[in-house]
Amino acid sequence: MNRFDYIRAETVDEAIRAIGSGTNARFIAGGTNLVDLMKYNVERPGLLVDITRLPLDRIEDRDGTLSIGALVTNATVAYDPQVSARYPLLASAILAGASGQLRNAATTGGNLNQRTRCYYFYDEATPCNKRQPGSGCPAIGGVNRIHAILGASDSCIATHPSDMCVGLAALDATVRVTGPNGERTIPFGEFHRLPGDNPERDTNLRAGEIVLSVDLPDEDFGPHHTYLKLRDRLSYAFALVSVAAVMTLDGDTIETARFALGGVAHKPWRNPEAEAYLAGKPATQETFAAAADIVVREAKPQSENAFKIELARRAIVRGLSQAAAGTPQSQSDKRIA
């Protein structure tokens, strides 16, 4: 861990000014990922701007839109009565991730900005295009059973590690940000990037921008949602594949369905074609399998992770089945519904 300067911002404007004032400055809130990265020398910030005092720690209903402040902790979101009642998918996705201790410290904005858990990214003894652009990607052809099967590039096959973000992607959230050039909103699907030739950039945040809130549209899916996470042990492991799904039905016919995958790409993965396919179809295994096939059609395996393609296909079918049946996956009972 390098030596760094530290300041605490009292207002959003102050935070934005501060982040532009230091070399390699970073915002810090819960620090659950950034501090690890600093210990591994992956991040060597010259300045840490502590944003924990900013007034971004509220969950507010704004004309039906539920706005979750960037500093609301994961635990607070997961157990918030409004979130539990209106967006149980989000609560479930959060509870599927990390541990109680981490969720108590981690924030909403930090969760969006957390970085991949690719082994090579964390290990400064190895090359990594994300950590050190142009140095190469030893994960390609290396130890890669946890890596991407969708949207990867020749320079990076890392995945985004978040569960919460997969839920937010399915819920069509928007991210409200501000920066030197003022406030703007980013549709959730455009917040994270695919690696392409610039894997060092995880998000489309511009220099100096800060997340203010994540806003959820006023929608009601009743019990027709799920967050299904498959991993190498039954708790406290990142997803090999996860599925967040929401659905509205008219009898046994799907009106609309949206679903996102975690653990398979550099960002929560949605496929508009597959979602469009589902609309108006009967909620059957055949329908779900056809939608899954559309998603995995473009999947490409690495040397050790071909199984994730089949696992993703099956997880989509099961996730959509759970959503359609109104039997969302429990995060405490590990038996899969």
Place this chain on the structure above:
Amino acid sequence: MASTISTSGTDTYVGTARSRVDGPAKVTGQAKYAGEFSAPDLAHGYVVSSGIARGRITAIDTAAAEAVPGVIKVLTHENRPRTAWLDYNYQDMVAPPGSPFRPLYDDKIHYSGQPVALVVAEDFGTARYAASLVKVAYEAEMPTTDVAAQRDLAYVPPKKRGGIKPPPEPWGDAAGAYDAAPVKMSRDYRLAVEHHNPMEPHASTVVWDGGGKITVYDKIQGVVNSHSYIAAVFGMKKEDVRVLNPYLGGGFGSGLRPQYQLFLAVLAARDLERSVRVVLTRDQMFTFGYRPDVLQTVSFGADATGGLQSIRHDAISGTSNFEDYQEVVVNWSGILYDCANVALTYKLAQLDTYTPSDMRAPGAVTGVMALEIAMDELAYETGQDPIALRLKNYSESDRTEGKPFSSKSLRACYAEGAERFGWSTRNPEPRSMRDGRELVGWGMATGIWESMMMQSSAKATLTQDGKLEIGNSTGDIGTGTYTILTQIAADALGLRMEDVTTKLGDTNLAEAPLAGGSWTAASSGTAVMRACRDLASQVFALARGLDDSPLANVDLDRAIFKDGHILVAGDETRAIALADVLKATGTEKLEATGSAGPDAGHMKAFAPYTHSAVFVEVKIDEDLGVVRVTRVVSAIAAGKILNPKTARSQILGGVVMGIGSALEEESMLDHTIGRFMNHNFGEYHVPVNADIHDIDVIFVEEEDKANPMGVKGLGEIGIVGTAAAVANAVFHATGKRIRDLPITIDKILG
């Protein structure tokens, strides 16, 4: 030989469930671990690790690190003080044959993660920061880390490792009998590399006492090993070195050998003439010993009903390029089952990794996994019930050494375990049992571990306040040693456990061996019992010599030690308090030492082993490859159980670790760069609470004569066989035979 434990008192404590005497200290943070001891002016060392696996250091630039305020020194191979020259000085008590790794010795890189520099600073943060500024340039060579690729170069280790039995000479004609057998089966098995990850990372605090003397707090399973290592490597007199380790945050074998942080801390402390602490990071816990990758083939020839006619078990184990690590992998196949034609082989292949290390039931976890999955396969091939097949081939003696077992209550393990589990209601047909969407599988396996005893001594001191202190230098590695020794001593002198203080893990105490191999209860337990018996006879003699002694004309064999008193059997009104004996005779304290060791006659005559039968229920969502272990019954035959509570904990821990072996634990090597890549707790998976459900432990009655205590040891038996039982349950559930562990989602889908 005596087979009871108490002297002439009653077994008030021994054999009863007692909470750990060290529990309150541990849960309140009073128990200090090696990295928690401090000293005035303590300096902190941080290790810089090699990023390549093979090659040499061409340049090491420490200028930037040394320029950081607070940095005291950066030690490298270029400026290190001299240490011993010859290999044998570096060979610790359990070192395998070879040339032990010497930290900072020269420019040669033997493995990825090798320490290449130690940055010593006034505080930990400064040391860690400065370490990130050390620039090391390498000339890298292509490493060899894949044991499968080295198969053709495998060799029989020319020199045997002390304490490790090589495979026995073959008997009968295994190849011929295999060819002639009506049922033939030959399969390959593999268990992933596993790394030690006790909660407490390895750490050493070296306190500079002045005048060339040091006091060392080291994470070690027996202070004697660090003590002699330091003396030999640094050319120090043993009396100038005191090593302590009162508590261990988990050993499992990782703390048997002195690890490199001890060498570095002592090196720095002597060089700087001040106190130094070195603590390894969690990632650095992946830079020394591990359970090796072993390629195994088990071949059975059998008659139509599963009677074994030929057993062959061949193993090729990875080792380092500098030591021939050895463990007992294949011998179990000649011990557990009775067969007229047996051939067992064990070879090594050199890899550019650190030397593997003993890891809970080393060798048995690996070998019995293969053997016991193979037995399940044979049961299916021949249409036998898995238990019936094992009973049909039950061994009554150890043919590898031609001796009867000192005791073997494995039949009772099968019977009582099966009864508790409900085995009789199992439909043997794979895929035949369901619970809703999930497939249900029931599998079982046998476990075995050697019951060992080592030379040990103990001291006991009784004082005028009626309090007893006992102790020796062995370590309580978390198994409950403090507690059982306290129980034994309290019973021997008829004291309350609260009146007995047990001290362990200090070279100033009576000499005792490393804690490992499940031998501590037998070894140190017997030594403590004998010291206390000696003390009993001393205090009895004093008491009888008193004027008007209530014990006048009474022999020791009529004396009962109870409630802090000596009583006369048959006339308990005749009594005197131990404290009063000392006071009345003006004796400040009484001391006694006891020693114990393996009985040569018994060792020659009997083969002592612990046994178990493990029953596992899994529920599997087959579509998604998710395996849940919903129920385990582990029935154990381990001789006398001193404390059912701490004993049960040992088995629970072993079973949990076995579930980890079966389903999760895997150190993943990148063979191109020769490095274990998932070197942290986020990506190296050990079981968490959600993975563990009901574990039912049964101790079957077993009387054993292998040692005076009648105990066989419990630290390891709980893990042996557990992974095979899980794999066999997975087969029963799914019809899919997985021989490459851990059984992860991809293998269920595949």
